[in-house]
Amino acid sequence: MEPHLLDEVLSLLEKFDLSYQLHVENHSQLVQGIYQKFPSLVPKKKPDSFPHKWPVKCPSDRKEYQLLVQLHTQFIPCGFFEKLSVRLNKMLSYHLDWRFGFLGILKGNTGDILCECYRGRDGFGCLVVSLRMKKNAECSKNAWVQLFPLIFTIREVLQHYPCVMAHMFIVCSHCLKLKETNPSLEPQLFDVDHVLLSSKLPKSVKCKNGVMMKPIPLAEACPVRGQIIGDEIKQEHINHISETMAAHWKLLATKLPLKVGIAKCKTAIEQIEAKCPGDLQQQCVDMLAEWVTSADNATKSHLCECLRKIDKVKTAHEIEKMN
Numbered sequence: 001m002e003p004h005l006l007d008e009v010l011s012l013l014e015k016f017d018l019s020y021q022l023h024v025e026n027h028s029q030l031v032q033g034i035y036q037k038f039p040s041l042v043p044k045k046k047p048d049s050f051p052h053k054w055p056v057k058c059p060s061d062r063k064e065y066q067l068l069v070q071l072h073t074q075f076i077p078c079g080f081f082e083k084l085s086v087r088l089n090k091m092l093s094y095h096l097d098w099r100f101g102f103l104g105i106l107k108g109n110t111g112d113i114l115c116e117c118y119r120g121r122d123g124f125g126c127l128v129v130s131l132r133m134k135k136n137a138e139c140s141k142n143a144w145v146q147l148f149p150l151i152f153t154i155r156e157v158l159q160h161y162p163c164v165m166a167h168m169f170i171v172c173s174h175c176l177k178l179k180e181t182n183p184s185l186e187p188q189l190f191d192v193d194h195v196l197l198s199s200k201l202p203k204s205v206k207c208k209n210g211v212m213m214k215p216i217p218l219a220e221a222c223p224v225r226g227q228i229i230g231d232e233i234k235q236e237h238i239n240h241i242s243e244t245m246a247a248h249w250k251l252l253a254t255k256l257p258l259k260v261g262i263a264k265c266k267t268a269i270e271q272i273e274a275k276c277p278g279d280l281q282q283q284c285v286d287m288l289a290e291w292v293t294s295a296d297n298a299t300k301s302h303l304c305e306c307l308r309k310i311d312k313v314k315t316a317h318e319i320e321k322m323n
Contacts, residue, residue, distance in 0.1 A: 010036055015275060017083040022095070039082040042097040053096070054103055054114055057180050062111065062132040065147065066171035068189065069154060071125035076100065077161045081117045081127075084157045088115065090293065091149065106146060110134060113146075127154070148232060149293045151192060155235075156289055168192040174216055175209050185209060233292050233300055237319050241307075242284040244315055249284035255306040256291050 013019040013036070022035040058064045071077070085102055089095055092104035092113070101116035111133035120126040129150055151168065158166055168191075175187030188207045204215035245252075253269055268290060276282045292298045300319060307316035 011271075013038075014086075015271065017079075017086040020086045020089045037095075037097070039085040039097060039102075040079075042099060044099040046098050046101065047096060050096070050103065054112065058132055058176070061135055063135055063173065064176050065131045065133065065173055066176060067129040067131075067147065067150060067154075067192075068169045068171055069127035069129075070120070070167045070169070071127065072165040072167075073125055074119070074123050076117050076119075076125045077164055080157065080161060080164075083160065084115070084127075084154065087153050087157060087293070088113075088150070091146070106131075111146070129154075149298070152233075152289065152292050156293075172205075172207050172209070174207050178209055233288070233298055233303060234322075236322060237300060237303070238285055238288045238292075240318065240322065241288065241315065242281045244318075245312055246280040246284040248310065248312070249280065249287050251310050252306060252312075253287050253291075255309050256303075 010019070014021070018040070019036045019038045022037045081100055085097065088102075088104075091106060093107045093109070094105040096103040100118065101114070104113045104115075105111075106113060111131055113132075114130045115127070117125065117127050131146060133146070154168065158164065169189040170192060172188035172190065175185065179185045179187060186208075188205075188209060190205065204217050206215050210216050241252075242249075250269055269287070272283050272286045272290070275286060304316040304319050307313070307319070
């Protein structure tokens, strides 16, 4: 195949979330270079190294957080996990795959992530995402920063399956610790929308496995970060921007910017344009989704600051007034 045709084919594969680039520097079986990985072609079984890389008991220097997505269908939608694996790869510096799961190291080496799909005891499909963050202060603050793009990306992928109903929960961190000594324990689940994405957060929550059902601090049960709670980018913010200033989305993209560096930003803009040519509103939505998923500073305050830089003061003010 001609080199220019190969580049176009690979670009199309990435566009439709069928593969992602794998950068190899030091590997005993592969020559250094850039490879293309296809999640649909990985082995069915977990690798032999998995128990060593992800022990059953969470290490003492880590704190575990867990996200549970209940799919109200008796099967995992075709292509769902593969698409999710490709989109989440941008958050990882290391990726170990099998048929319905992957293990990765978060960029910045702040923690590890395990993502698995399986059929639950009720017969419905489930997606479980576990984060084991380092216990130092900075990494603990990053727990919510990492979890929010995960939630956003999962919802984005689910939009490709409009007939599949899904509910998303945070598994109580307090219960996860108790479960290490009592595997049969049923952990408390907190609805993502009601507990974490609401405008008014409770200071404490009731855990059914707490002592005499006494409320426990929210931070003990769920990953929260005080300085960004209430400062998250929500879908309503993205929708409002796409409806009011879609024609200026590329200008906003250069101010955010997408990923690191202007060159990569221009490449990302071209990819977004190619994905849905002529549909400025959808291009704007895709651009903001890309920013929220990949940027470390994806907050409402930073977004409003960038809107003011391009003289969209009214839009910035409207976003600030929204929950």
